[in-house]
Amino acid sequence: MPTFHPDVLHSFVTQVCEAMGSQSVEANLVADQLVGANLAGHDSHGVGMLPAYVGMKEFGSLQINQHVSTVIDTGGVVVLDGNSGFGQVNGKEAMDIAVERARANGVALVGLRNSFHIGRIGHWAEQCVAAGLASIHFVNVAGHSALVAPYGGADARFATNPFCVAVPATDGQPAALLDMATSKIAMGKARVAKNKGVPVPDGTLIDGEGRVTTDPRGMFEDPRQGALIAMGDHKGSGLAIMCELVGAALIGGPTLRGQDRPPTIINNMLTIAIDPAALGGADGLATEFDAYLDWVRASPVREGFDEVLMPGEPEQRARLARAEGIEVDDTTHQELLAAAAQAGRPDLKL
Ligand SMILES: NC(=O)c1ccc[n+]([C@@H]2O[C@H](COP(=O)([O-])OP(=O)(O)OC[C@H]3O[C@@H](n4cnc5c(N)ncnc54)[C@H](O)[C@@H]3O)[C@@H](O)[C@H]2O)c1
Known part of the structure; x- marks a missing residue:
């Protein structure tokens, strides 16, 4: 999987936002949060959201500045x-x-x-x-x-x-x-699983008939087939x-x-x-x-667990692990390049 330094992703997002018409402060705030989410381990809310932002701006749903x-x-x-x-x-x-x-x-x-x-x-x-x-x-x-x-x-x-x-x-x-999220998994996690071609965890999704499934693809059909299960x-x-x-x-x-x-x-x-x-x-x-x-x-660690973590600790660990490189799956990588082109920057490389 391609791996990018956080600064490289930040610069890419900033430039795409500026191509969408954002002033520099806005472009930087968007990049700060998206790359920050990747650093915190939440790829579902990271740079992979940028193609949706570009599409929604073109559609007229997202207002710039x-x-x-x-x-x-x-x-x-x-x-x-x-x-x-x-x-x-x-x-x-x-x-x-x-x-x-x-x-x-x-x-x-x-x-x-x-x-x-x-x-x-x-x-x-x-x-x-x-x-x-x-x-x-x-x-x-x-x-x-x-x-x-x-x-x-x-x-x-x-x-x-x-x-x-x-x-x-x-x-x-x-x-x-x-x-x-109050669903068992965030929608973005289903998107990441679909992009990677891997199943979602058991018990997190139902299909269009209301049956439990691990296949996330129905969630991205039009009309959508299925639903996430509430946590x-x-x-x-x-x-x-x-x-x-x-x-x-x-x-x-x-x-x-x-x-x-x-x-x-x-x-x-x-x-x-x-x-x-x-x-x-x-x-x-x-x-x-x-x-x-x-x-x-x-608390003594229960069978099947390695440790007891506090809320926020997985994100702190992810920041340490990802400080020098964030993996971006191939589908998301291609979507980011397409988004840059759609925003008017086909020359942007990543
Ligand atoms: N803007 C939106 O519309 C929107 C919608 C849904 C979700 N989100 C975001 O999606 C992100 C992901 O949500 P999620 O529910 O998938 O997160 P998650 O399940 O990875 O983590 C949820 C919480 O549990 C803690 N946690 C995780 N593993 C743990 C463990 N083993 N032991 C103890 N605590 C642990 C985390 O620190 C976090 O506070 C969140 O940042 C949320 O804000 C945004």
């Missing part, structure tokens, strides 16, 4: 509209506001409606954590057909609705960061539904019900940012986080 606009602002409560602009810009601007308001008020509630794809949600938690804040994010995915079947259901009624929580350590890094049975299915209700409907964003808009990837996100200092717990809090996590880690 947009910024958030304010819908409601009462100090600690802010609702923003992302105007179908790049989520990498909208997410950063929304978190800038969340950080400022949480520092002023102790807690901030920021709703972001109608953003184009905001990518790996942990990226936004990391922005809050870098400012010393804890954060909670409910997110829905609207604007395309449903992907995930509810518990007991044989067709899809919501998407992979991610949920994320992080708490800060003292060094600007998360003490723990839980960032997960955690009724509990994960329930959390995905709450992401629709809290992450979208509560802040005035679109749920996935009755979508008739052209294909796009719209995310709505409700963020709660919390300043530990406002709770009187800043002193010694990080020490308690670390001590508690160490105590959990010390």
Whole structure:
């Protein structure tokens, strides 16, 4: 599999975005997050998303060089509209506001409606954590057909609705960061499996008849055949539904019900940012986080496992392992070159 230095991928993504019309700041924010997702081990939300971005821009679903606009602002409560602009810009601007308001008020509630794809949600938690804040994010995915079947259901009624929580350590890094799709696997992981020609893990997918399958290809047929299975049975299915209700409907964003808009990837996100200092717990809090996590880690390892990991540790390890090279499968590599050509840069090499 071809392997690329992160800087090479970053430069490629930046140049393709600039060819799409993005100003330099926007192009760099997109590249930062996509390559950052690859570095964190989440190829599903890495540079492999770029061809979809190019296609959606041409289709008119992704608006270039947009910024958030304010819908409601009462100090600690802010609702923003992302105007179908790049989520990498909208997410950063929304978190800038969340950080400022949480520092002023102790807690901030920021709703972001109608953003184009905001990518790996942990990226936004990391922005809050870098400012010393804890954060909670409910997110829905609207604007395309449903992907995930509810518990007991044989067709899809919501998407992979991610949920994320992080708490800060003292060094600007998360003490723990839980960032997960509410489906057993993210859709991008089915795409990576399809591109590599390998099966998805057992129990993660149903076919068009509602039967469990490991073949991801039906998910990419038109019309789509099958659905992802929600994680955690009724509990994960329930959390995905709450992401629709809290992450979208509560802040005035679109749920996935009755979508008739052209294909796009719209995310709505409700963020709660919390300043530990406002709770009187800043002193010694990080020490308690670390001590508690160490105590959990010390659980005797169960048969079939090698170790007990905390949320966020697989991503930290991936960053160390991938710092000097990120593998890109052949299909994704070809799709990236085609995307560059589609954006007007057939000369770009990777
Ligand atoms: N923007 C969107 O529309 C959208 C939609 C869905 C998913 N996503 C993103 O997709 C990414 C991938 O989601 P996912 O659910 O496939 O992630 P995942 O299953 O790889 O990891 C989920 C969480 O579990 C933790 N984890 C993983 N393995 C662990 C282990 N062995 N022990 C302890 N903890 C462990 C990880 O640190 C992470 O916090 C996320 O970054 C998510 O934000 C985005």
